[in-house]
Amino acid sequence: MRTFQLIGQNIAYSLSPAIHAAALAHLGLPHRYVITEATAESLSAILGALRGTAGGANVTVPFKADAARACDELTADAAAMGAVNTIVVEGDRLLGHNTDLPAVAAEIDALKPDGARHAVVLGNGGASQAVQRALASRAERVTIAQRRDGTLQNVHRILPTADLLVNTTPVGTGTAETPIDPHYLHPELAVLDLVYRPTPTALARAAASTGAPSASGGGMLVGQAWRSLALWLSADSTTVSQEIAPVMLAALLDQLGGHNA
Numbered sequence: 001m002r003t004f005q006l007i008g009q010n011i012a013y014s015l016s017p018a019i020h021a022a023a024l025a026h027l028g029l030p031h032r033y034v035i036t037e038a039t040a041e042s043l044s045a046i047l048g049a050l051r052g053t054a055g056g057a058n059v060t061v062p063f064k065a066d067a068a069r070a071c072d073e074l075t076a077d078a079a080a081m082g083a084v085n086t087i088v089v090e091g092d093r094l095l096g097h098n099t100d101l102p103a104v105a106a107e108i109d110a111l112k113p114d115g116a117r118h119a120v121v122l123g124n125g126g127a128s129q130a131v132q133r134a135l136a137s138r139a140e141r142v143t144i145a146q147r148r149d150g151t152l153q154n155v156h157r158i159l160p161t162a163d164l165l166v167n168t169t170p171v172g173t174g175t176a177e178t179p180i181d182p183h184y185l186h187p188e189l190a191v192l193d194l195v196y197r198p199t200p201t202a203l204a205r206a207a208a209s210t211g212a213p214s215a216s217g218g219g220m221l222v223g224q225a226w227r228s229l230a231l232w233l234s235a236d237s238t239t240v241s242q243e244i245a246p247v248m249l250a251a252l253l254d255q256l257g258g259h260n261a
Contacts, residue, residue, distance in 0.1 A: 002031040003053075004232055007038050007046060007067075008060035015197075015255045016058065019225055022251035023244050029233075038063060044070065050089050056232035057087040058225075064126055071096030081129050086228040088235075097231055098130070103223030104194075105134040108164070111190040111213045112138070116164035120145060122152060122179050123168035127194055131166050139164065156184040165207075167193045172201045182206035190214065196221050199256050218256075222248045 006016045012035065020033035036057075038046050043063055047070045050057060059067040064083040068074060071084055074096040078084050084096035108116075108131075119139040121131050124146040135142050143162070145155040159165065159180070171179040172195045182203070185191065191207035193200075196217035200208070207214035222245050230240035 002055055002232075004031065004033045004056045004058070004229075005036045006033070006058045006060060007036045007043070007063060009038055009062060011035055011037065011060060014060075015221075015252055016225060018255045019222060019248040019251045020229065023226065023229055023240075023248050026244065026247045027233075027238065027240070029238070040066075047087070047094065050087060050094060051092045053089055054235075056089055056228075058228055059085050059087065061126055068096055070094065077101045077133070081133060083126060083129065085224065086231055088231050090235075097228075099224040099227035099231070100127070100130040100220075101133055102227060103220045104130050104192075105138070106223055107192055107215055107219050108134055108138055108166070110219075111192055111215060112164050115139060116190075117141065118143070118158075118162045119164040119166065120155060120158060120162045121166045121168060122146075122155070124148075125168060128168040131168055131194075135166075152179075155180055159184045159189060160186070163188050163190065165189055165191045167191070167195065167203055170195065172203055173197055176202045178203045178206060185210050185212065187211040193217060194220060196252070197256060199253065218249060218252050222252060 017033050024031050064085055067084040068082050072093040078096045078098040086097040086099050088095040116139040118141045119135050120143045121128055122145050124144050145151040167179050169179050171177055174197055185207050187210045189212050191214040193203045194217040195201045199218045200216045204214040204216045226244050233240050
């Protein structure tokens, strides 16, 4: 039995164990996926303990940059972003991947298959970096709106000309809040909200009510998860593809049943 883990800080709430358990059961595999709480002081030892094992790890905030520095080798995307969310163990070496990028790119492609003229991204943290990199080849123009420089408070001024809005802030997590006034949404403005609790989020519901395409963050969560699982299980010659996504998404929605709005 192999053990995979999610490494982060204050992550007891994570639903990643549930969706990975569903996928592993569907594949008929005995492996397990657990949560590993880390601190800035303990992270190095936790990552070092992966070496020489049959395991693998996901890394979440606030340790993705630290994980990138700890790995022996990085994929091109992980190196360019300076962030690792998936670690593959090869003997004593740690290989750093970033499955957030292809996952969010797939979500954007589903909403805007022909690309965007003007994309607006709310927030400029770690999740935003993956979104911005994905949009580099998918949008003619990208505007970043963040609280620290006042652009988030004035974002309503540019939304009338935008055709894609991506929320990378945590606003709306477990609440009916929206990061912007829904009054400024319109039918030509596709919305991707990376928040997944609840599903759909208040922002995604508000966008859908205008007739615009919209999605909450469950699709990205599952997208990065099955890609991580595929990387780990390739060592066993087990093929994992997007076909497992509905199984993982069903497990996610089941866990969210009491939180849906």
